[in-house]
Amino acid sequence: MSEFLARPDHVRDYLARRGLVRPADRVSVAELGGGVSNIVLRIEVGERRWVLKQSLGKLRVKDDWRSDRARIVREAQAIExxxxxxxxxxxxxxVYLDRENFLFIMTAAPLGSVVWKESLMEGGRSDPGIAREAGRLLAQMINGSRADPVFQPEFLDRTVFEQLRVDPYYLTTAERHPNLRPQFDELIAYARNITTALVHGDYSPKNMLVSGGKIFLIDFECVHWGDPAxxxxxxxxxxxxxxxxxPRFASLYGEALKEFRDTLAKGLGDERPGEFERRTMRHLGGLMLARMxxxxxxxxxxxxxVKNRVRRVAEQILIERPDRLGEVVELVLRAISRP
Ligand SMILES: Nc1ncnc2c1ncn2[C@@H]1O[C@H](COP(=O)(O)OP(=O)(O)O)[C@@H](O)[C@H]1O
Ligand SMILES: [Mg+2]
Structure with a gap:
């Protein structure tokens, strides 16, 4: 069978061939603005609301950047x-997994859900509560995946995390900042050698769909068994x-950060809390510079x-090695208030 590329006008036939819709069903399909690495379509079949996701081999960014398409299968397995x-x-x-065509179909988030990133950008008042929920969910994912022996063997392979995170974030940024090579080497060693829990790999407000104060978590393509920090x-x-x-929402974001940190620390319990936060701050410095x-x-x-202010703080984090989030927040507040 020739390869199926998920285009809105081909989807109805595809669903019919796979027995997912009947001839009488009303089907509407629309493209969802997704990231750079997948085709994501919204599908409505009568009252049913689905999302189809198909992985791409070559990512839609300026730099040449490729990744293993079978990551879509792991994503579906992680969600399940x-x-x-x-x-x-x-x-x-x-709802449906098609390994040959590197796609799956899933149910959509509750109607009326809002991408958390969007409410954050507008300074939403409920954001500290959502941040608390994000901390609680992360703690639950860490604790729950450690407690269940199915996760470690199934997600041990780190190829996709290397392709989508270690290489484009840590290795590329280190090449562009050779003076920070030792700091990045340390982060790469954490990411490769610390293997204590399931890691989402893209735990971002963009992948959290919020309704009724609850988070619906999506986009597990970088999932692996690794360093949850x-x-x-x-x-x-x-x-x-x-x-x-x-900067005008700084106090709101500060409150959200504190809620996230405190809920996560509480959820993780007494197991060397300082160590987890310290490693989190190390990754933070690298990720911050990587996003520039x-x-x-x-x-x-x-x-x-603004980019230069971010770069300066990221370098400070990498070189001065603050251990606590509170210290980093101070650095950021100072950087944004500087004329
Ligand atoms: N199950 C879903 N329900 C509702 N919207 C979704 C769902 N899955 C994806 N989306 C929407 O599509 C966008 C892209 O999907 P995502 O899985 O995050 O792909 P990418 O890896 O390309 O970022 C999301 O940001 C979200 O807006
Ligand atoms: Mg996404």
Whole structure:
């Protein structure tokens, strides 16, 4: 069979051939603005609301960047396995998996859900509560995946995490900042050698769809068994980048950061909490600089002056090695208030 590329006008036939819709069904398909690595379509069949996701081999960015398409199968498997850990209301349900064509179909988030990134950009008042929920969910994913022996063997392969995170974020940024090579080498060693829990790999407000104060978590393409401090740093990085971008919401983001950190620490319990936060801050410095100078720069910070402020703080984190989030928040607040 020739390869099927998910285009809106081909989807109806595809669904019919696979027995997923009947001839009388009304089907509507629309493209969803996704990231750079997949085709993502919204499908409505009568009352049913689905999302189809198909992985691409070559990513749509300026730099040449490729990744293994079979990651889509792992993503579907992670979503299925995590439903037992996080609860079915926090994740899609997998409706159909097509390994040959590197795609799956899942249920859509509840109607009226808002991408958390969008409410953050507008300074939404409920954001600290959502941040608390993000901390609680992350702790649950870490604790639950450690407690269940299915996860480690199934997600041990780190190829996709190397292709989509270690290479474009850490290795590329280190090449562009040779003076920080030792600091990046340390982060790469963490990412490769610390293997204690399931890691989402893209734990970002963009992948959290919120309704009724609850998070529906999506986009597990970088999932692997590794260092969970990476996820904590990933989310914190997004909140701090938004602080640079929208200084007028700094106190709101600060509150969200504190809620996230405290809920996560509480959820993880007493198991060397200082150590987890310290490693989180190390990853944070690398991720912050990577979102300026890696292969996937953050799209909303374009002003060179703002970029330089971010770069300076990221370098400070990497070199001065603060151990606590509170210290990093101070650095950011000072950087944004400087004339
Ligand atoms: N199950 C879903 N329900 C509702 N919207 C979804 C769902 N899955 C994806 N989306 C939407 O499509 C976008 C892209 O999907 P995502 O899985 O994040 O792909 P990418 O890896 O390309 O970022 C998401 O940001 C979200 O807006
Ligand atoms: Mg996404």
């Amino acid at each position: 396995a995590l439903r037992a850990v996080l609860g079915p209301s926090h994740l899609p349900e997998i 990476f996820d904590a740093a990933f989310l914190i990085n997004h909140l701090l980048l938004k602080t640079f971008y929208r 100078d890696g292969k996937s720069p953050v799209e909303y910070i374009r002003d060179e002056d």
